[in-house]
Amino acid sequence: MPLLRNGHLVNDNPWVRIEDDAPFPVHAANGEHSDAPALVSMSRFLELQAHINNGVSGVFLSPEDNVELLAEHLHRIQLIVIGFPKYTDGRGYSQARMLREQFHFAGELRASGDIRPDQLLFMARAGIDAFEFVEAPDESQIKQILSRFQVNYQPSYALPVAG
Numbered sequence: 001m002p003l004l005r006n007g008h009l010v011n012d013n014p015w016v017r018i019e020d021d022a023p024f025p026v027h028a029a030n031g032e033h034s035d036a037p038a039l040v041s042m043s044r045f046l047e048l049q050a051h052i053n054n055g056v057s058g059v060f061l062s063p064e065d066n067v068e069l070l071a072e073h074l075h076r077i078q079l080i081v082i083g084f085p086k087y088t089d090g091r092g093y094s095q096a097r098m099l100r101e102q103f104h105f106a107g108e109l110r111a112s113g114d115i116r117p118d119q120l121l122f123m124a125r126a127g128i129d130a131f132e133f134v135e136a137p138d139e140s141q142i143k144q145i146l147s148r149f150q151v152n153y154q155p156s157y158a159l160p161v162a163g
Contacts, residue, residue, distance in 0.1 A: 001112070002136040004120075005129075007146050009139055013132075015039045015058055015079060024048070039081060042070065049073060060112075063091040067098050074105050082128065084113035093126045100127030117145055 003013050016036040018024060020043070039058035040048070042065045048056055058079040059070065070077070080099060082092040092111060099105040111123050112132040120131060120142070 002133045003110075004131040004133065004137075004142060007143070009136065009142070017060060018044075020044050037078070039079065045070075045073070061092070061095055063089055063095075065095070067095050067103070070099075071103050074099075074103055074107075077105070077107055079108045079110060080105065081110045081112045081132070084111055084115060087114045087116050087119065092128075093123065096123070096126040096128050117141055120145055 001013070003010050014036050015038075017039045020041055024038075024040075024044075037058055038056045039060055040056050041060050041062070045056055045059045046069060057077055058081065059077055060081045060083060061067065062083050063085065070080075082095050084092050096109055096111075099109060108130055109128045110130040110132055111128045113134070115123075115131050115133050117137050123131065
């Protein structure tokens with residue numbers, strides 16, 4: 001999946017998503033333990049917290065997940081991927097704002113799913129700083145969108161680099 005980070009499309013995404021029914025820890029094709037950072041659902045992450053060295057530092061949120069349950073674990077999390085199953089579902093915006101403003105999450109917040117280029121500025125203003133697209137967007141359109149507005153009238157989460 002194409003990933004937009006710091007205003008540029010990149011192919012470097014080392015994270016491995018482990019489904020809830022998949023064995024853990026992740027093993028490479030040769031049977032050895034994988035060193036790739038692991039990304040799991042919020043429910044699986046909370047289950048794994050009983051194991052001190054579980055190797056998980058990424059969480060995938062569904063729209064119905066309650067981010068307050070992650071509050072005491074945020075210091076262990078490097079990446080939170082917020083799922084947007086439909087572009088019309090705005091719950092991910094609320095999750096992002098809560099994570100940034102109420103819980104002061106400083107790691108990467110990534111939007112994934114049905115992401116449209118015209119939503120990028122709104123998502124960035126909610127605190128999302130990376131975007132995972134299903135299909136690669138037009139890079140010139142992305143640059144135009146990210147540089148379109150220099151001033152916003154409404155308060156938002158301030159990111160050093162949008163997108």
